Amino acid sequence: MTSEIATRNLSKWYGNVLGLSDVSLEIEAGITGLLGPNGAGKSTFMKLVTGQMKPNIGTVSVRGAAVWNNTSLFSTIGFCPEADAFYEDVTGWEFLTGLLRLYGFPDREVRERAERALDIVDLAADKDRKIKGYSRGMRQRIKFAQAIAHDPEIIILDEPLSGLDPLGKRKLIKLVKDYRAEGKTILVSSHVLPEIEAMTSRIVLVHQGKILAQGDIHYIRDLIEAHPHMISVTCADPRAVAARFVADRSILKMSFGTDGRTLVVETHNRDAFFSRLQEAVLEAGVEVDEIRSPDDNLQAVFDYLVGK
């Protein structure tokens, strides 16, 4: 299978800050997840692939053609940025049609495509509302709509699920999967492993501007399993809950937050901990405010891969 996106020795820096370093990568049709913490270089990579920035060293090619300054190629690429990128005073319809006109479609085609894209993201009923009145989920969906409205072969999605509620996430994930079924190439970034996992098993792990690992997500999962999971429980009496886990052999470490309301647990067996937690909370008779698994221990994997 030939690669849709190929980079060779790609490097980008901003003054003395390194954005990307010597990245050589080939991305094929289907969904590829770009996984890494904030500031890892995911957005830089995406902006280089979409031709918005010129690499300092190396090349980026899409479907065999160099991207930089090749504006005719941009019709085959759809880009959904991480940050909101719209005028608040325009309606969803005006936002979409305005951007579609930049591709050179005839007016009628612009209208039809805008309507179709709005239908796909379930925003047809809200198309005449100003964007400033849109919820976070609607904003994410209209951003996605502008990325797909011109029917690109390659779709680049920068943190598309951030800020969405679970239902919104599920809808967007389904949309992305639908596009994969149509033979599109989709590059999606996130710093949350389960989000990427829900879309694809093919991932690229980015950290500090470098590719740390590339391949099947199960390999990364195995690495994560080999490292302790960190779980944070916030409740009124964390010590009462902790007392129920002292004898539990799967618990490696417990510590308390300075706020006196947080219990931080490190465990090898996350599933066992969660099932035991339910009983412990009931036994202690406390109300739990929050349970968090900060980064699904992704940082531990990064640390392991960079040899810390």
Place this chain on the structure above:
Amino acid sequence: MTVIREKGYYHWDGSLVERRFPWWPITRTGILLAFRKKRFKLFFAAAYLPSLVFLAALYISERLEDFKFMLRGSERVIQITPGSFKMYMTNDGLLFLLVLVLVFAGSGLVADDLKHNSLQLYFARPLRKRDYLLGKMAVVFFFMLILTLVPGLLLFVFKLIFSGSFKFFTAYPWLPLSIIGYTALLTVFFAFYTLLLSALSKNSRYVMILIFMVYLFSDILYGILHGIFRSPYMALFSIKSNLAQAGSFLFGQKLPFGFPAFWSFAVLAALCAVSALVLRRKIRGVEVIK
């Protein structure tokens, strides 16, 4: 194994055309957004007042007998010459109203794109940086030309209609060219001026103040420096004075300041060059370093 994929989304039989004017959608949006502002509409309409006053003067000048009771011996004042057109086009009131129009129509042109991160959406599409800038400039071109060139040429035509002859045209055949030349200078200068200031901040309110204050302050600076040095060259610090000097030259009138008009053209061109350099640096893909 061969992977068969079905393309179920949509297939368009047409082919994408290379747009002749790829900047037009940017211009269109800029014009539409300007007309959504209530205060802009007010100043836009007010910017036609000098034209209406001049139109009345044109009419009266051709009907002196009818208006003798009003003029009371000041008929000479209302004689229409190329100097009258120059006075109309370079007068402080018109320039002030044009600046106010730009305050509302031009302040957000680049600033809003920077604020809303829109550049990344534009440049991920078949749009070059020069198309983007041309599109933004064309918004200023549009407003400046319909407020200066169109009324200027129409007033020239009205002068001929009111006089009922082509005598004025045969006497001054170069006047329409002067009008075109001066309004082109005004338009290009104000396009660079507005975009430069709009690219300096993400806050369009701050840019509004800048557009107004830089224009005003340059004139105040001229007043102060002229008071100290008593040199006519101090007028080069004033945007308004430079435009008046260049306008007088283009209309073939006596220069208001005692130095060659070349210097005013040079100052205006230098400001445009600085603006082009700043815009080149500011309009590009940006990455936020966290």
